[in-house]
Amino acid sequence: MTPQHDTIPGPAPRIEAFADRLLRVRRPPVDTLTKGETEISLLVTAPGSWPDGAEIRVNLRRRGDGPNVLLVHGWEGAPSDFTVISDKLVAAGFSLWSPDLPGHGRSDGERLSIPLAARVLHAVAAEAGSFALALGHSIGGACLVHALAGGLAVERVVLLATPTRYGSFVRFASAQAGLKGLAVEALMELLHDLIGEHPDWIDMRRQAAAMQKPALFVHSTDDRIVSFTAAKEVASIWRGAQWMAVNGLGHGRLLGDADVVARVIAFACTG
Known part of the structure; x- marks a missing residue:
């Protein structure tokens, strides 16, 4: 009799559907352009076997004149989430670059991943x-750190309510959906x-160990979406x-809080 060995099954319909659920975005309302803001269209090559195609057209918004600042919104967010901070940065003499992910x-x-x-x-x-x-902000911070680990040239970094371990998130979501064992693998x-x-x-713990750029982490103790403790560890x-x-x-109100905004602007203008 041939011994039986556990093997990881191929993608079953339920697993494929759950993977798509993890990646699919419920598109939020489209922002209106701010006065003085212009748009640029970029073509980005997607990593992996991306279901939306090998190339994705991305809309990029630019505003202001001066040293460049990159703003990365969160899941189902928008550049307008940074409005209070953005206005202060433009007034301080920065040029803002804000992609619609x-x-x-x-x-x-219709989907988003951190590597994309x-x-x-x-x-x-x-x-x-x-x-x-x-x-x-939020997963936008994780995307930013992933890009930094890949060589993105940035002098200073601000991470607001940022998740830190994508694998742990997937495993937790899998358990909540009733997947376990070989199905999770x-x-x-x-x-x-x-x-x-x-x-x-x-995993931002691994990435952070190699980082030497000045960074400011901001997190609220009552964030119910992203772990305060995990962010503090990173x-x-x-x-x-x-x-x-x-x-x-x-999770989101810190973007408009006067004390947080003041700390971010002070950090931006340091050095």
């Missing part, structure tokens, strides 16, 4: 040049194929990083 705003596609977003940020840099400052391998990297490798690994803990601002 794939599946958002005026960009094409990192490709977008490199394409923005090819258009804009290096950045004096880059800000990322099959999901991870399918995502590896789709997005071009294994989810467990997208800040402790990132050499010389500043940590700003706030209270009562949840």
Whole structure:
């Protein structure tokens, strides 16, 4: 009798559907342009076996004159999420570059991954040049750090309510959906194929250990979407990083909080 060995099954319909659910975006309303803002269209090559096609057209918005600042919105977010910070940065003499990530705003596609977003940020840099400052909110911060690990030229970094471990998120979501054991491993391998990297490798703890750029982390203690503790751990690994803990601002309200905005602008203007 031939011994039986456990093997990871091929993608079953349920696993394929769940992978698509993890990547698919419910497109938010399209932002209106701010006075003085212009748009540029970029073509970005997608990593992996991306279901929206090998190339994605991305909309990029530019505003202001001066040293370059990159703004990276979160999942189902928009550049307008940074309005309060953006206005202050323009007034301080910076030029803002804000992509609509794939599946958002005026960009094409229906899905988003961290490796794809990192490709977008490199394409923005090819258009804009290096950045004096880059800000990322929520998963936009994870996308930004992924791009930094790939060589994106940025002098200073601000990470607001940023998730840190994509693999852990996928495993938690899988458990919530009732997937376990070999089904979870099959999901991870399918995502590896789709997005071009294994989810467990997208881990900010590993990336932060190699970072030396000045960084400011901001996180609210009552954030119910992204772990405060996990973000604080990454800040402790990132050499010389500043940590700003706030209270009562949840996941998104910190973007308009006067104290947070003042700290971000002061950090931007340092050096």
